[in-house]
Amino acid sequence: MENISQPPVQPADAAAVHPGIEPISYLLGTWKGQGEGGFPTINSFSYGEELRFTHHSSRPVIAYTQKTWKLNSGEPMHAESGFWRPKPDGSIEVVIAQSTGLAEVLKGTYNTEEKVIKLQSELVGNASKVKEITRVFRLIGGDLSYEVEMATNSTSLQPHLRASLKKL
Structure with a gap:
């Protein structure tokens, strides 16, 4: 019987970056910090967060994972994962699946x-x-910050989340 198993995955050389992701390769690694959230329909809150951006040098895509927790107890709050695909023309495509069941397809620029x-x-x-x-x-002074805005059935686009993270 022929062996049809996949070859073992070789770890990517840390120095090897696929040319397709080079423009945003500063994201690669693990980032950790704190954030704040709120929305007109919910109480404001603070959270701890970790983002991880990884890739294999043979693919022009970055894998993304995110998790948050309550600062006082460490209890998990939210998680999401997905893929980031920068294009040579300065555009980018991102897909994200959230632990709440929500899925996002985003497009934009870098x-x-x-x-x-x-x-x-x-x-x-x-x-x-x-x-x-x-x-x-x-990326501001070596720290990664982000802002998320959201619109719902009853509210227009409003600030929802913001955080500042340091690279580990």
């Missing part, structure tokens, strides 16, 4: 000089109330 990534939802799936999401990521 600016290599300013190290800013702006994303706008093209589709928010499996959401009864959420209609639109924007995400803006910035």
Whole structure:
């Protein structure tokens, strides 16, 4: 019988970065910090967070995972994962699946000089109330910050989340 198992996955050389992700390769690694959230229909809150961006040098895609927890207890709050695909023309496509069941397809742009990534939802799936999401990521003085805005059936686009993270 022929062996049809996959060859073992070789770890990517830390120095090897696929040319397709080079413009946003500063994201690669693990980031940790704190954030704040709120919305007109909920109470404000603070949270701890970890983002992880990884890739294999043979693919022009970055894998993304995120998790948050309550600062006082460490209890998990939210998690999401997905894939980021930068394009040579400065555009980017991102897909994210959230632990709540919500799925996002986002498109946007990246600016290599300013190290800013702006994303706008093209589709928010499996959401009864959420209609639109924007995400803006910035590298400022070595820290990764982001802002998320959200619109629902009853509210226009409003600030929802913001955080500042340090690379581990």
